[in-house]
Amino acid sequence: MAKIKIFDTTLRDGEQSPGVNLNLSEKILIAEQLEKLNVDIIEAGFPAASKGDFMSVQKIAQTIKNSSVTGLARAVQSDIDAAWEALKDGANPRIHVFLATSPIHREYKLKMSKEQVVERAVSAVKYASQKFPIIQWSAEDACRTELPFLAEIIEEVIQAGANVINIPDTVGYINPYEYGKIFQYLKNNVPSINKVCLSTHCHDDLGMATANSLAAIENGATQVECTINGIGERAGNAALEEIAVALHIRNDHYKETTRINLKEISRTSSLVSELTGMVVPGNKAVVGRNAFAHESGIHQDGVLKEKTTYEIISPELVGYSSNNMVLGKHSGSHAFKSRLQELGLEIADNDVKELFVAFKELTDHKKEITDEDIIAIVLEKKLSK
Ligand code: KIV
Ligand code: ZN
Numbered sequence: 001m002a003k004i005k006i007f008d009t010t011l012r013d014g015e016q017s018p019g020v021n022l023n024l025s026e027k028i029l030i031a032e033q034l035e036k037l038n039v040d041i042i043e044a045g046f047p048a049a050s051k052g053d054f055m056s057v058q059k060i061a062q063t064i065k066n067s068s069v070t071g072l073a074r075a076v077q078s079d080i081d082a083a084w085e086a087l088k089d090g091a092n093p094r095i096h097v098f099l100a101t102s103p104i105h106r107e108y109k110l111k112m113s114k115e116q117v118v119e120r121a122v123s124a125v126k127y128a129s130q131k132f133p134i135i136q137w138s139a140e141d142a143c144r145t146e147l148p149f150l151a152e153i154i155e156e157v158i159q160a161g162a163n164v165i166n167i168p169d170t171v172g173y174i175n176p177y178e179y180g181k182i183f184q185y186l187k188n189n190v191p192s193i194n195k196v197c198l199s200t201h202c203h204d205d206l207g208m209a210t211a212n213s214l215a216a217i218e219n220g221a222t223q224v225e226c227t228i229n230g231i232g233e234r235a236g237n238a239a240l241e242e243i244a245v246a247l248h249i250r251n252d253h254y255k256e257t258t259r260i261n262l263k264e265i266s267r268t269s270s271l272v273s274e275l276t277g278m279v280v281p282g283n284k285a286v287v288g289r290n291a292f293a294h295e296s297g298i299h300q301d302g303v304l305k306e307k308t309t310y311e312i313i314s315p316e317l318v319g320y321s322s323n324n325m326v327l328g329k330h331s332g333s334h335a336f337k338s339r340l341q342e343l344g345l346e347i348a349d350n351d352v353k354e355l356f357v358a359f360k361e362l363t364d365h366k367k368e369i370t371d372e373d374i375i376a377i378v379l380e381k382k383l384s385k
Contacts, residue, residue, distance in 0.1 A: 005222060007070075007199065008037075009201075010272060013043070013237050015045070033268050037264040038066075040068065047079075048079040061090030061093065075099040088131075093133070093134075095128050099117060134163050136162065136165075139153065143178075159192065176211045200221040214243065229269055231276060239284075242285050244265070245262065266287065266318055266371075292315040333352070340378075359377060
């Protein structure tokens, strides 16, 4: 049984990336791919935010069977009601209620005292527990909250019925050492902490989201919140692919596993990049174009002698073919069809013919056709149906 649960928030925090706006069919394609990737939980959106968000969360909850689907809610009854209406038909519905706890948020944003924040959080969790079997509560800006107050409010929400407690680094401020210490503090100072699952949710403002998430795991977190390609608010969220692969490659150290189907990583990354328009930087860990490329003569020589000299991750592990066959205007339908198969795209013969025509047209404008181009051609066809 896998120990670390992967909570994917590509469709909620990821969709909060400036400039990203996915429509219903695009969200469903991503949710289906996340299910193939075997994520434990899909945060499908924020049902009270808009009619469109409500409808997409509802549709995803009705469609997805092998991952639990959740939705975000502020600590107010109308948000919790909207989340229930959207999620109630799901296979395994859960809610994610949040309220800020830090002095900065209490004073400037909420204009509430500590007591009022506790009271609001407790009554929201109690209300949610009348409807939902699983309730996650997040202390927004937890990492800038006074630790005794954080411990106090967490104990209160657990007593009120929360099953999962999330400690977000909302503004990407913490470092791995300090974050680990927060988890240790909570384990020692929240009497009911062992009754719940502890979750980590990190932003990448200082480039430490993955390292912080791993530090949380080392200190007792059993759920990680992350997004594909690390997309999300501002500098983004912890990248799912980095965490899942780090736990796999460095299992000697972390001794933890996930249920993630690593081979689906490349396909998921390309799909999310294509549909969100957020290009994956070439040097991005695990899924960047250069992640498995070797440029210097010394490195090339080493890799030709023995791959592991400079490669700690094999491209095949995360679903990239090591096949260097370049597709371009001279390629025939056979090579095209076999690349579709390598990419795991199951397509009927008739459709392959149509896609091949689109592929040939593209070769008039582009010298080398990449896997991302092929996925784009397939998506365009799927979405136009
Ligand atoms: O970053 C954050 O604090 C969030 C919460 C809603 C969990 O996204
Ligand atoms: Zn966030």
